[in-house]
Amino acid sequence: MFNKDTYVQRRQQLIADVKEGLIVLVGNEPSSMNYKDNEYHFRQDSSFLYFTGLQSPSLVLVIDTAANKTTLFGDNPSIDYIIWTGAVSSVEERAAKAGIEHVQPLSALQHVLSTAQQQKQTIHYLPPYRMDTTVYIAELLGIPYQSVKEKASLPLIKAIIKQRAVKSAEELVQIEEAVNTTAAMHAKAIQLGAPGVTEMYIAGIINGIAVSGGGNLSFPSIVTQNGQYLHNHASNAPLQAGKLLLCDAGAENRMCYAGDLTRTSPVDKTFTTKQKEIYQIVLDAQLAAIAALKPGTLFRDVHTIAAEKLVEGLIQIGLCKGDPKEAVKNDVHTLFFQCGLGHMMGLDVHDMENLGEQNVGYTDQLIKGTTFGWKSLRLGRALEEGFVVTIEPGLYFVPELMDNWYAEKKNEAFINYDKVFAYKDFGGIRIEDDFVITQNGSRLLGNPLPKTIAEIEAMKA
């Protein structure tokens, strides 16, 4: 964890922003897999982690803004627990590391909250994304679990986003560590890709690299020869000659900062000509988007730049026709590029997604789109120095979508459907890197991972 001053300072800023009431940050519990005590690896809630640095379960942080008093609620381990799991530091020791002066047992929490309720104090908490947390909050506050989400605090959400969106220098060091582990995962995947090897085999090896890096996966690895499906995970199907291997995977480091990269490589040692054409279009779109990154620019506009560049390329090889800008205005790109150009990244790979995409990626004036394609753009608002974003354009040839559009004669004026149909078995290509917004532009995070056609082929030679 960082020095305790970091956490003290973050909490002071939070008090200044939220201004009144009690702030309650509930840490995560272990998650049961196939029976109660067989647990998935523990993952702390990211906002709890941001304000405490503490990675152990069953802790609740309460900040009394009026009294400027922070208390960590948690229970010390029993001797039975120590025999089974080893000596762990006491709640007092953990609190001290986070610069928290007050400690109480969990059993004291309900009384503190009901007293605050009686005094008509606002109790600020975040919308939970796990049912056990939802029920716990409901029980603490004496409200039905069905109403927990709607009563979450928008002022607290906004205050947390304000801080977490801008990454400090010490956070960037952590993110770069995660990105470098992520790059090692991708280098291995590219090298392992060959006819007959299963997707799952490669997923296993690269997952292992993430854990060996000291942390874990930042999200379930996408390792697929069916890259046209955006979130298709690894299967036990062997890779086929002539196909593309799309790998979208990332590690989080031991402090839970995420990396997130995508590379698409040939299953064979080289790309086919058809694959090279599409690959280069995606790469050009990525480079155009990267060049546009700077403080003040709307990320929505960067997305549009990439979309136009993609359509431009598709026009050049005959899949599309007409004016690229007009085509994008008509959402032609969404036949091939159904998702967003990127998202914020930090303690979550889709940073703060649990706080609401509208709250994180947009503003009160800039509302997230609701139409196909645009509704999947997680980030739209003006970039600021210190934002960390992914840039991940792609071209995805989804047979089901082609058929739907063709049946509706959608955007006929811009699309040569006969040529597009020749790509029904092509798959998908995505290229993704991570950037921090700097004073005048952006900076690539982590050591560069090869991405030109020549570089990718050289890795497989």
Next chain:
Amino acid sequence: MFNKDTYVQRRQQLIADVKEGLIVLVGNEPSSMNYKDNEYHFRQDSSFLYFTGLQSPSLVLVIDTAANKTTLFGDNPSIDYIIWTGAVSSVEERAAKAGIEHVQPLSALQHVLSTAQQQKQTIHYLPPYRMDTTVYIAELLGIPYQSVKEKASLPLIKAIIKQRAVKSAEELVQIEEAVNTTAAMHAKAIQLGAPGVTEMYIAGIINGIAVSGGGNLSFPSIVTQNGQYLHNHASNAPLQAGKLLLCDAGAENRMCYAGDLTRTSPVDKTFTTKQKEIYQIVLDAQLAAIAALKPGTLFRDVHTIAAEKLVEGLIQIGLCKGDPKEAVKNDVHTLFFQCGLGHMMGLDVHDMENLGEQNVGYTDQLIKGTTFGWKSLRLGRALEEGFVVTIEPGLYFVPELMDNWYAEKKNEAFINYDKVFAYKDFGGIRIEDDFVITQNGSRLLGNPLPKTIAEIEAMKA
């Protein structure tokens, strides 16, 4: 999955055993990690899997025993889902693979259940181990979530244990596949162990082997130089020369059958004399326990045989004194062997643990112990042909426990505390293999993994 006849037959047997009412098996939902859509790898509920073979989320199986009618409740994917995740088979296709003739959407489930409630039919369901399942059942049945667990069906629990406890030949093939992947994990861990390498590095590599095997981990890997703590997981601490590396880890194969092995190896290339002495005592206890396995024998008695053998060895090297049988009667072994000798293994690594340890491992006449040591023995009852069990004795030198016992002068007549204290920094040794009970004894599952001192040292040479 197996041929559909397997599942049809299992469900027919279930109907015959439960006899009346509606049987409701709720499949698992995805589990959120750090925001709703960032999910841990999906793990189906094992009983749902046993009776359907279906590994996709959001399915509920309802068996109407009176009508001998089985219905799979589930929803077909939307086009949006297909674009994101790829074509998946329809609920109808999945039902057909499991030999289920009737399919209905999830929205129809509540009506079916409330109709049954009005008709005063019994609704049998299993005790949930995840809060989202608990709340879902509560909503379906119109009862408070707090009372869901207590209203779970004991007849259903017993009928399911009766079937799942005895493994069929086709199940043993699956378990052996999992055990062989598990053995590959251990061989790698033994070879990787060396001063300076982190526990987490080794955990990552072997976790990768589990996933590459086509399935996943059967439980979070224990990879530790602090083997005295029974469930200590991997840390980022580098291994130290002179220490022991205890690795207790397992894969589940793609059908979710578990393997579970433990090996303890020196961080250096060879064991020290002190380590060899303790290692050989544990190995002798394991061999004695294995020799005692046969149908009709109480597993509790096999545990006692192992405990006596352990104490016998400790007497020989001077840590204990007196008569071994008397010592075990006085629970002397629990200072060094705080847990049980083993457990059932199948679709769960601790098979059916969610159905209750008393129900799974004991009988109405044989009640699980409640005292230290005995309360951790998951299996006590008479073995039957087809049971799959782990045999995993160990000696664990837990400083905190030594201090507690010494302060109470506990079992002074049997323990040479001054000698025991010399093992405060020793660590722990466990050796574990998996067996199926046969007509006359037992059979090791999977290819043998080296376990003698000479074999382990040869693997590191």
